[in-house]
Amino acid sequence: MVQKASATSNSASKGRGRPRQFDADQVINAAIWAFFAKGFEATTLGDLEDATGVDRSTLYNSFGGKRGLYESATSTYLDLARTGLFAPLLGGGPDENDGYGDILEFLDRLRSGLTSATAIPGCLIVNDMAAGADPRAAQRYREMLEEGLTAALARAGENDPQRRSDRAGMLATSVLGVNLVSKTTDGDAREIGRLVDAMIDEVGRWRAAAT
Amino acid sequence: MVQKASATSNSASKGRGRPRQFDADQVINAAIWAFFAKGFEATTLGDLEDATGVDRSTLYNSFGGKRGLYESATSTYLDLARTGLFAPLLGGGPDENDGYGDILEFLDRLRSGLTSATAIPGCLIVNDMAAGADPRAAQRYREMLEEGLTAALARAGENDPQRRSDRAGMLATSVLGVNLVSKTTDGDAREIGRLVDAMIDEVGRWRAAAT
């Protein structure tokens, strides 16, 4: 056997041999929090064993070791982001054509996510972006962010392509920056609130000027 | 002797004992590039020996080891940033009251710094910001950035404090984000140019609306 099929999702396929004693989704979830807390580099296999309750050799066999588990974690995390934080941008909000409202809802979720008392500061992807831990996840995150903002601005009736692109780009980089600030300030709600409010105010001005 | 005076600058004080065989400024400069290239964590003492040409025991005695050398590097780097990249914001440009011009000049320098063929991607401080390598340097960097932008906007005649604060905050986070993108895209000039241009365009709109 050359390659090991990574434990994708939890599937009780009629497996031969000893069955898994863990739930793959739970393990990945635990890994997300472990990597979240300390970053890819600083998280040791021991930390992951503690967090998941699964032995390193099993983590290696089933997920491909530290790197493989991290990639499973970022992949799942991106899915969570897509259906959570980014949902207003990507799916369109309750109000069909209110692109500005979608952006404001997105920013509101961003603030909640970064300042919630139970939250770990920052974003799993952005936290390790500079370290280059998972370049593909980083790129997907940036694409999702900027494309979602562009689409929302289009929905908002922003028809000048230049201005739409400018503002999507600026908001996107600003979101990355706020994530970074969240990480460095250890989730300081005052600081993050101030910065997200700045974005919200500015988007509000765009909306007001558009009417 | 309890504490070692770190080799601050290059001073040929009439020292007793064997004189230093290195130039402290050159060593710090070399260290900046070494840390720039791989980040604080991934840079080993061996890398620093190679980059500086100085033995690890000397680095330890004179700079306080890896951490001390890193802090010397970030300190010097911040000074360089203050007198280079940030100069238009902090000192006021050639035109006395042209705050918008100062911001545009700053953004132009930002692009040059991030895309120059000889440059290392990103910014020494921002690259390691998420990892928390030097929280004080990170905070000083953010303060310098946001205070400079706020001052420039004030010079530009932006008198609404709310709008001034909003736009300084948004630009500041956006600058952090662009640095991050520069790092992750390995200094992709097209990508960075696009994002910095977005900021430049938007600032240009502020200026146009202010007249």
Added chain:
DNA sequence: ATTTTTTTGCACTGGTCAGTGCAGTAGTCG
């Protein structure tokens, strides 16, 4: 010249880490 002071080069160390080898275990299949 000898003493004193500081730097320098080298070899070493204790600790940590990701990954592995293997024997044992827990199921399914015929």
Added chain:
DNA sequence: CGACTACTGCACTGACCAGTGCAAAAAAAT
């Protein structure tokens, strides 16, 4: 039941790394 297959727990390893101890070196002071 017995063969087969896959997962698990444990102990181990080779590599790497930041920091240290120490003797030699290079100057100044006396």
